[in-house]
Amino acid sequence: MKTIRVVSYGVGVIGRRIAEHLLSKEGVEIVGAIDIDPNKVGKDLGELLGRQPIGVVVSDDVDDVLSSTKPDIIVHSTMSYLKDTYPQFEGILKHGVDTISTCEELSFPYATEEGKAYAEKLDKVAKENGATLLGTGINPGFLMDTLPLLLTGVCVEVRRIEVVRQMDAATRRIPFQKKIGAGLTVEEFKRKIEGGEITGHVGLVQSIGMIADTLGWVLDRIEVEPVEPVVLDRDVRSDYVEVPKGYNAGLRQKAHGIMDGEKVITLDFRAYIGAEEEYDSVTIDGVPPIHQKISPCVHGDYGTVGVITNMIPRVIEAEPGLKTMRDLPLIHATPVHMGRYLG
Amino acid sequence: MKTIRVVSYGVGVIGRRIAEHLLSKEGVEIVGAIDIDPNKVGKDLGELLGRQPIGVVVSDDVDDVLSSTKPDIIVHSTMSYLKDTYPQFEGILKHGVDTISTCEELSFPYATEEGKAYAEKLDKVAKENGATLLGTGINPGFLMDTLPLLLTGVCVEVRRIEVVRQMDAATRRIPFQKKIGAGLTVEEFKRKIEGGEITGHVGLVQSIGMIADTLGWVLDRIEVEPVEPVVLDRDVRSDYVEVPKGYNAGLRQKAHGIMDGEKVITLDFRAYIGAEEEYDSVTIDGVPPIHQKISPCVHGDYGTVGVITNMIPRVIEAEPGLKTMRDLPLIHATPVHMGRYLG
Numbered sequence: 152m153k154t155i156r157v158v159s160y161g162v163g164v165i166g167r168r169i170a171e172h173l174l175s176k177e178g179v180e181i182v183g184a185i186d187i188d189p190n191k192v193g194k195d196l197g198e199l200l201g202r203q204p205i206g207v208v209v210s211d212d213v214d215d216v217l218s219s220t221k222p223d224i225i226v227h228s229t230m231s232y233l234k235d236t237y238p239q240f241e242g243i244l245k246h247g248v249d250t251i252s253t254c255e256e257l258s259f260p261y262a263t264e265e266g267k268a269y270a271e272k273l274d275k276v277a278k279e280n281g282a283t284l285l286g287t288g289i290n291p292g293f294l295m296d297t298l299p300l301l302l303t304g305v306c307v308e309v310r311r312i313e314v315v316r317q318m319d320a321a322t323r324r325i326p327f328q329k330k331i332g333a334g335l336t337v338e339e340f341k342r343k344i345e346g347g348e349i350t351g352h353v354g355l356v357q358s359i360g361m362i363a364d365t366l367g368w369v370l371d372r373i374e375v376e377p378v379e380p381v382v383l384d385r386d387v388r389s390d391y392v393e394v395p396k397g398y399n400a401g402l403r404q405k406a407h408g409i410m411d412g413e414k415v416i417t418l419d420f421r422a423y424i425g426a427e428e429e430y431d432s433v434t435i436d437g438v439p440p441i442h443q444k445i446s447p448c449v450h451g452d453y454g455t456v457g458v459i460t461n462m463i464p465r466v467i468e469a470e471p472g473l474k475t476m477r478d479l480p481l482i483h484a485t486p487v488h489m490g491r492y493l494g
Numbered sequence: 495m496k497t498i499r500v501v502s503y504g505v506g507v508i509g510r511r512i513a514e515h516l517l518s519k520e521g522v523e524i525v526g527a528i529d530i531d532p533n534k535v536g537k538d539l540g541e542l543l544g545r546q547p548i549g550v551v552v553s554d555d556v557d558d559v560l561s562s563t564k565p566d567i568i569v570h571s572t573m574s575y576l577k578d579t580y581p582q583f584e585g586i587l588k589h590g591v592d593t594i595s596t597c598e599e600l601s602f603p604y605a606t607e608e609g610k611a612y613a614e615k616l617d618k619v620a621k622e623n624g625a626t627l628l629g630t631g632i633n634p635g636f637l638m639d640t641l642p643l644l645l646t647g648v649c650v651e652v653r654r655i656e657v658v659r660q661m662d663a664a665t666r667r668i669p670f671q672k673k674i675g676a677g678l679t680v681e682e683f684k685r686k687i688e689g690g691e692i693t694g695h696v697g698l699v700q701s702i703g704m705i706a707d708t709l710g711w712v713l714d715r716i717e718v719e720p721v722e723p724v725v726l727d728r729d730v731r732s733d734y735v736e737v738p739k740g741y742n743a744g745l746r747q748k749a750h751g752i753m754d755g756e757k758v759i760t761l762d763f764r765a766y767i768g769a770e771e772e773y774d775s776v777t778i779d780g781v782p783p784i785h786q787k788i789s790p791c792v793h794g795d796y797g798t799v800g801v802i803t804n805m806i807p808r809v810i811e812a813e814p815g816l817k818t819m820r821d822l823p824l825i826h827a828t829p830v831h832m833g834r835y836l837g
Contacts, residue, residue: 172650289648293647293648297644297824298644300824300826301640301641301644301824301825301826302788303804303826303827304636304800304801304804304805304824304825304826304827305632305636305792305796305797305800305801305804306796306800306804306827307515307796307799307800307803308827309827365826366826366827366829367828367829367830367831368829437827438796439792439793439796439797439800441788441792442788442789442790443786443787443788444786444787444789445645445784445785445786446785446787447785449648449782449784450782453648453649453650453781453782454648454782456650457647457648457649457650457782458647458648460650461646461647461649462647476824477823477824477826478823479823479824480820480821480822480823480824481640481643481644481647481819481820481822481823481824482644482647483643483644483646483647483708483709483820484643484646484647484649484651484652484709484780485710486709486710486711487710488710
């Protein structure tokens with residue numbers, strides 16, 4: 152069985168979690184690591200993961216790492232927007248290396264005009280160099296696009312799709328609790344939204360775009376509602392923060408795909424401290440109707456590590472070009488030995 | 495956009511439902527119909543569907559129908575076991591026509607030694623003649639294999655999978671209620687099981703085989719428990735039958751995939767009159783753990799029509815050979831115009 156040689160591009164929180172998991176698998180080897188953070192460059196990846204050195208030193212020289220290691224795949228985890236990641240993908244793809252990325256906008260770039268332009272260029276460079284490129288993760292990439300699409304597979308008619316993800320932020324990492332403004336006054340929260348310090352969930356537009364395009368729905372437009380504070384009528388708390396009644400416990404954001412004036416797709420993302428239930432639900436108004444729920448909701452960090460890791464063999468096997476989750480064979484857990492289906 | 499030309503092979507209950515649905519879609523045309531039932535041969539398919547004639551006369555001459563119509567795909571719905579359907583597939587495939595079938599054992603023939611032998615021959619004939627062959631449906635084909643496999647896609651570790659399908663038979667067709675022995679005494683039910691008049695659900699073995707093989711689990715064996723009667727402590731009824739307390743309300747069957755002596759996969763199929771809740775659930779003991787439920791359960795007849803119809807474009811697009819659901823891109827509802835993604 153083949154051993155898959157991986158370069159980790161981006162050694163932030165998610166990049167490190169993925170690397171940590173890959174080190175626990177058989178049939179896969181991390182042969183290089185890339186990051187621009189001067190605090191990480193020159194350090195051994197193992198040490199950054201809080202374990203023994205593994206002989207892989209973080210470098211900020213992409214060309215040098217890729218030329219010297221010649222990996223089978225790059226696991227890319229840096230930023231959310233294509234305007235930031237596009238130059239990175241160009242730099243990777245010219246080496247002809249397959250790449251899987253957590254970049255949210257890459258999960259379905261065709262959802263916006265700007266994204267389409269990036270997608271065309273990336274698809275061209277990927278094909279010219281014989282590389283495959285996929286953007287995915289738990290959300291976008293699975294819960295609000297791939298999963299509802301799969302569930303439509305049993306329907307003879309689909310009229311409307313609604314997906315809700317409700318998380319109790321108290322169970323998540325502290326940076327996540329901070330990111331959603333838990334514990335702020337509503338005024339402070341609104342100021343941080345206006346100032347761009349707090350942003351909504353990135354990926355709603357891409358998930359709606361993927362669902363609509365796959366079902367052949369030509370939308371009038373995608374409408375993203377403003378991020379809203381979540382204010383509860385009781386005190387709640389996490390290990391990190393106290394949220395008195397009337398203060399902001401987190402955020403909520405809805406987005407809609409609108410066709411012929413009707414909201415035919417609604418995605419509803421809620422993350423706050425004190426959520427009574429954590430769940431992911433998909434409701435399809437169709438024939439037959441589908442009411443599906445995963446409860447508790449899929450843990451985001453594990454989920455991203457799972458989706459990225461599990462798609463690695465699929466990306467390696469795929470034809471060159473820019474792919475999305477709806478183009479590739481069914482995602483599923485990979486065997487402990489990841490090279491099982493390869494070579 | 496291309497129009498997909500279909501031949502219906504098998505005009506039984508499910509074959510007719512699929513044909514009925516196809517006639518409601520755009521971009522698809524039924525150009526021929528095959529059945530061996532002398533009561534159907536020579537009749538117009540439209541009339542058999544209880545509508546106006548559509549100019550397609552049911553024939554029992556496979557070669558004649560396929561030579562004269564040259565369809566893009568055959569929708570095959572005759573029998574459950576490969577020993578019965580194998581000669582039919584051979585007869586079709588030599589015409590080089592893509593085929594999608596509800597044959598339960600075809601959904602994952604590799605689950606048994608006998609099935610493997612059929613699969614090898616079918617794959618060879620399909621490839622030699624440039625045709626694709628897929629067996630699928632709601633179950634097997636979706637609820638107890640494709641869906642749980644997709645859900646493992648978010649996991650970094652999977653230890654055990656349990657799938658339950660619980661149906662209230664009162665909501666189903668009368669032949670189905672009869673098939674599960676509703677209203678019989680427990681003695682009568684057991685006699686009909688022994689006599690082979692009542693059989694369990696066909697497909698549990700195939701679904702377990704697909705899950706295990708896809709996850710790289712090498713099973714000791716697949717164990718199918720005997721079909722069991724369902725006896726309730728209260729009277730229940732449907733429009734078709736009364737089931738007094740103590741009589742048989744339906745059936746239940748469990749099957750297990752056993753690895754290293756442990757039941758790592760359990761499928762639990764329950765269909766009886768008076769079920770308190772109808773649901774399809776998937777429970778994954780893994781990291782993260784997944785508790786998923788579709789409630790009410792997916793209606794079997796609609797679901798089969800949905801899965802078969804929605805996979806038609808995927809089968810036409812696929813490379814030649816025998817395929818299973820885990821080999822093909824994500825199933826999803828097809829646009830009203832089915833030819834959207836073709837030609």
